[in-house]
Amino acid sequence: GLEALMRWHHDGLGPVSPLEFIPIAEDTGLIVPMGAWMLEEVCGQAVRWAEELGIEPPPISVNLSPRQVAHAELVPTVARVLQDQGVPASWLALEITENVLISEAESPWNTLQALKKLGVTLMLDDFGTGYSSLSYLKRFPVxxxxxxxxxxxxxxxxxxxxxxxxxxxxxxxxxxxxxxxxxxxxxxxxxxxxxxxxxxxxxxxxxxxxxxxxxxxxxQGAEPDWLEPVPGRQPAPDA
Structure with a gap:
């Protein structure tokens, strides 16, 4: 499978780390339209690969922030993008972190259940670093x-x-x-x-x-240069 990461190259500032702009987008609410745009881009790219290469692309995962999961339009947006792009739900995976699950509200459970009904794969990211109870694995449909x-x-x-x-x-x-x-x-x-x-x-x-x-x-089955294994330890990616 593949994971889609959001990156920003500013004309004046150059590359801006997600560690800088993602928290701002989350605080201001811009993460919601940004997330919708990313879903469109990911599903559109999957369709292009399918048409150009004549293959079924591997599932592509997209990260969801707590604010996105709490937003009422998340499920309708995912459903609309899948339908508009003609993408099978099995081509899309959505990643959440444990802090999404620890909310006392029912909304995370309802939202994840609705996403599950659409047929997308739900992944629990960074497992083991949060504060959620193991009981959440039984309650939530990951x-x-x-x-x-x-x-x-x-x-x-x-x-x-x-x-x-x-x-x-x-x-x-x-x-x-x-x-x-x-x-x-x-x-x-x-x-x-x-x-x-x-x-x-x-x-x-x-x-x-x-x-x-x-x-x-x-x-396409090739082995491009960028896929070569990295010898030894390397700096961690910025997201």
Whole structure:
């Protein structure tokens, strides 16, 4: 699968980190129209790949902020974009973080249930770093747990990290949930994750963030230069 990341290159300032503009967008409410625009772009790109390459593109995940999940127009927007673009719901995954689930209101549950009925995949991002109870995994209709990179960093070399990853993988299997390890940067981590039963991962080892044009050769079955594994540890991505 693929994950869509929002990036901003300002004509005067150059690249602006998401760590700077995303919190501002969240505070001002601009994250809602920005998120709708991103859904349009992601689904439109999936359609272009399908038409140009004659293949079914892999699922593309889009991050949702707490403000987006709380907004009344989220579900209608997702439904409209899927219909207007002619995109099967299985092509889209939506990622939320644990702080979305800890709201005492019923709105997160209702919203996630409605999204689930549309047929999109729901992923719980940065799993293990929030303050939510494990009971939320039973209550909310998530499909995939994404193990936070802070636990993946030491997998295979640090006993605590390996034990945590092992526990998450076993729990996910028992709950019939998928698992993805985030922030994988070395072959040693891949081997350790496989031994622990985690077969899906993402990180710099497999490819750095890039524009859609750089993804096309990968979907065509080629191995572009940007996909080469990154030797050793690298700085963490900015989002």
């Amino acid at each position: 499909d995939v747990l994404k193990i936070d990179r802070s636990f993946v960093d030491g997998v295979g070399s640090e006993g605590e990290d390996s034990a945590i990853v092992n526990a998450v993988v076993r729990m996910a299997r028992a709950l019939d949930l998928g698992v993805v390890a985030e922030g994988v940067e070395t072959e040693a981590q891949v081997q350790a994750l496989r031994q622990l039963g985690c077969e899906r991962a993402q990180g710099f080892l497999f490819g750095r963030p890039g524009p859609a044009a750089q993804i096309t050769p990968l979907l």
